[in-house]
Amino acid sequence: MERKGPGQPVTGDEVRNVRFPEGSGYDRSEVDDLLNRIAAELDAGRPAGPLIQNALFRKRPRAGYHWRAVDLFLEQLLAAERGLQEIGHNSGQQPGTRLSLVRTGIGRRELRTAEQQTVISVRDTWLGWRMTLSAGGKTLTWKLVPASSWLDIARTISSYRPGDPGHMRPNYYYEGQADKKDPGLRQLLDETGTPILFTGGITSGQADGYIKFPGHRWLRFPVQGHRRKHAIMTAVDQAGNEIARYRLNGRTVQITVHQKLTDELTLAVALSAPWLHSRFDKGH
16 A cells, blocks of 8 residues: 555455565455455544554464555554644644653653643663653652563563553564563562553654553654654553653653643653653664
8 A cells, every 4th residue: 555644544345455575474254355355444434543442463484464564554554544633633732731751961851741840750770771750749759570470470460461452462572582671671669669660662753652551541642744854653441542652842742731730640651751752863
């Protein structure tokens, strides 16, 4: 499928006519069935996102559709649909709590309210491999999760990598490595050493960061737009709800939070806001 720009809808016929390379990958009949249902939704003028987000395919070692090709196509469908939604969002100002992440020095940032009151102060240590966050008179530490702790942690936050539709969850563990942790998984600890949340998938030039919370809750952070000036990052929860929206204004990240701003969510915003800059670190 030709990559669609914002405002360019995908048609049902385009979905029906797509062809994937065959080999080790997803069950062909299940993929074909999903494509037919997506095409029917598009023909009827309804969004296909819920079908894609809830899809789950069985793996076939030889007689399947190559999983990378299927994943890319479905992600393009979602991106085109988000582009149409973005046009609707931009027709009026988005409601919510306004925050901004401001650089205050080398390795230092502050999350501020619309009135420029500091909510959280962030300080990098060890060249960004470790951070401390100061909030409400308390100091929290963000650092790597040791491998020895992973199995206990996985029971509370789930072992798969969130941020993709259901059928894409096993990709990172495609070779049967479902019990291995993300090598970049980090935890935010309070002053007693209790984990508050976990972050992972953070890679320069990519939009695959996520945050997990105890209780199998999570946020993913898809990015729309290919240029820094117009880029938008959203925080989307496990139910598909948009929780927050991020935009760049120079070196400042402007954030609109659409839900009640709890302490947990505020910390998640402070940690995730720099990821929008990271998306463009490689010349974008």
